Amino acid sequence: MTAFLEPVAVQPSTSPTQRLRATMIAVRVAINWFGVRKTLTSQQKTVAADTFGAERTFLSAGKKLLDTSHPAFQAATSVRNRTVKYWKGLSLPYPEPGVRLIRQDAIDGFEYQMRQFRDELDDAS
Numbered sequence: 001m002t003a004f005l006e007p008v009a010v011q012p013s014t015s016p017t018q019r020l021r022a023t024m025i026a027v028r029v030a031i032n033w034f035g036v037r038k039t040l041t042s043q044q045k046t047v048a049a050d051t052f053g054a055e056r057t058f059l060s061a062g063k064k065l066l067d068t069s070h071p072a073f074q075a076a077t078s079v080r081n082r083t084v085k086y087w088k089g090l091s092l093p094y095p096e097p098g099v100r101l102i103r104q105d106a107i108d109g110f111e112y113q114m115r116q117f118r119d120e121l122d123d124a125s
């Protein structure tokens with residue numbers, strides 16, 4: 001009796017999409033931040049230009065809404081920057097803006113760290 005061995009293509013048990021769904025979770029971190037500067041209105045630019053003897057069209061002017069050197073502002077900015085750095089360092093990009101992928105086994109640590117950042121932000125204000 002003769003046996004013939006045929007090569008068989010080995011199929012992975014799961015597709016890459018299935019593996020991603022089984023091991024990763026999408027996480028969105030939304031940070032609402034406020035502007036610290038505002039441009040002047042046309043009327044305000046005209047007054048400023050007249051004060052300096054300049055043409056309004058060549059004048060660039062703005063006003064500062066917040067003191068960015070204040071310790072509370074700097075502390076809040078530091079927490080925001082560390083939050084984004086941590087989130088991006090722990091995750092992978094995803095095509096949807098503001099969404100990144102994190103391993104499911106890392107989500108508890110991620111939630112804990114996000115709570116720590118939130119508490120620091122509360123303390124900074």
